Amino acid sequence: MPELPEVETTCRGIAPFLIGHIIQNIKVHEPRLRWPINTRVIQKQLKNQRVLAVSRRAKYIIVSFSTGNLVIHLGMSGTLAIVNKHTLPRKHDHFECFLNSGKILRFNDPRRFGAVLFEQTDPLPQLAHLGIEPLDKSFTVDSLYEQTQKHRSNIKTFLMNQRIIVGIGNIYANECLFLAKIHPQTLSYHLSLTQCKQLHRAIQQVLKKAIKSGGTTLKDFYQYDGKPGYFSQALTVYDREDQPCYRCQSPVKLIQLGQRATYFCSQCQLF
DNA sequence: ACATTGACCTGGGAGC
DNA sequence: TGCTCCCAGGTCAATG
Numbered sequence: 232m233p234e235l236p237e238v239e240t241t242c243r244g245i246a247p248f249l250i251g252h253i254i255q256n257i258k259v260h261e262p263r264l265r266w267p268i269n270t271r272v273i274q275k276q277l278k279n280q281r282v283l284a285v286s287r288r289a290k291y292i293i294v295s296f297s298t299g300n301l302v303i304h305l306g307m308s309g310t311l312a313i314v315n316k317h318t319l320p321r322k323h324d325h326f327e328c329f330l331n332s333g334k335i336l337r338f339n340d341p342r343r344f345g346a347v348l349f350e351q352t353d354p355l356p357q358l359a360h361l362g363i364e365p366l367d368k369s370f371t372v373d374s375l376y377e378q379t380q381k382h383r384s385n386i387k388t389f390l391m392n393q394r395i396i397v398g399i400g401n402i403y404a405n406e407c408l409f410l411a412k413i414h415p416q417t418l419s420y421h422l423s424l425t426q427c428k429q430l431h432r433a434i435q436q437v438l439k440k441a442i443k444s445g446g447t448t449l450k451d452f453y454q455y456d457g458k459p460g461y462f463s464q465a466l467t468v469y470d471r472e473d474q475p476c477y478r479c480q481s482p483v484k485l486i487q488l489g490q491r492a493t494y495f496c497s498q499c500q501l502f
Numbered sequence: 503a504c505a506t507t508g509a510c511c512t513g514g515g516a517g518c
Numbered sequence: 519t520g521c522t523c524c525c526a527g528g529t530c531a532a533t534g
Contacts, residue, residue, distance in 0.1 A: 234527065265510080265529075290528075307528055308512080323512085342511045344528060384505060392505095393529080400527055449527070450514080469527095489506075492526085 233305040235365070235398025236441035237452050237460060238290045241311050244455030245336060246285040248313045249294060253281050253331040261325040265306060265346040268326065273349050277301065277328070289361045289397035299351035302358075306344030308451040312337045341451070362395040365434050370396070376427040379419040386422060386430075387415035388489040399434065401491045402447055402469045407433045409468045414500040415486075415493050421502070440465065468494040 233241070254277045262268035276298045284295040292311070294301040303311065316333050326338040326347050338347060348357065363370050378395050379386070389395060390404040399407065408415050411433035413426055422430070446452055446460030449470070453459055467477055472485040476496040486493050 237527080263511095304528085306511095307526070340511095341513065342526090342528095344511065346529095382504080388505085391528090402527060447527080452527075490508090 233290060233307075233309065233446070233452055234400035234403050235287075235290065235438055236403070236444075236462065237446035238287055238292060238305060238398070239442050240446040240454055240460060241305070242285060242287045242292050245292075245311055245313055248330070248332070248334055248455075249282040249285050249336065251282065252334075253279060254328050255279070255331050256329040258327045258329070259325065260320065260327075261323075261343070264325065264340065264343050265304070266348060268347050269349065273301075273347075276349050276351075288358050289364070289393060290400075291358060293355070299349055300353075300355060302346070302348045302350055302355060303338065304346040304357075306340060306342060306346065308342040309338065309340035309345035310451065310453050311455055312339065312453070312457060313455050360394055361397050362393060363397065365396050365398055366438060370431070370435075372424070372428050372431045375431050376422070376424055379422045379427060382419045384419060385415060385488060386413060386417045386419045387491075387493055389419040390434075391489070391491070396434075398438070402449075402466070403434075403437055403441065405469045405494045406437045406467060408500060409495060410437060412499055412501060414497075414502045415488055415495050417502045468496065470494065 257274050257277055259268050259270040262270055280296040280298055282294055286293045290304060292303040314335050314337055316335055323341045324337050324339045328336040382389055387404050387408060390399045411429040413430060441462040444460060444462035445454050447462040448459035449463060468483050471483045471494060473482045476483055476499060479498045481498045483494055484497050
């Protein structure tokens, strides 16, 4: 579930509890995530190490140590939480880091699509093929337009392709296209420069606003302190099939694109 | 080199 | 109440 705003929210939330603190112990309750957790390696590399930095790249969270990096992906249903040491583990708590402050960093993930890896190589192999950060200065209208001309898929699938732009998943792809008034089935190379301008603006606006709201909680996502994200209340088309469009009142449509639910207004969003 | 499809998992809701 | 079916925010390997 977690897209860029949720990962960013999580990252900002846990960072103050981690940076400068020492990992005293690690427990792996369930190593069978997307890639199996190598418990022995993680124990050896993290134990008694100080956290130097916490950062985000695409939908990955990177916790840096002098020995290497812990790379965490939340998959579809993963959350990270900071809890006190007496808080009992819940079902699907797969991984825990015990800090010298008495706090625990816990990774919970019912569907186990997430990942926890330790990497010593730089650059990190998981991140090698990732595209541009949409909130970065380098993400410009021109760079977006150039990319749209290079690809053959519809613009919604394009937006979700992590090799092109990172961090946008199904919810925010729908939301961005609604705000930009672009039909999701538009072929990316048919977009005009003007449409790219609108889309560029929409992407930054939607993501920034979602981060401010603490992300979107539909079902599984919670912030590091257990609070939900409040952007759900600001969703304009996602999960609103047959409900009136906030701009023109015509019913929001639902179609499948690239096997994903795609919501849009057929009156407002044009080719 | 692209774009598209199925597979990986569990849980919750709808329908019977 | 309980069963089955379908759906879910992501990614990657295997196809075309």
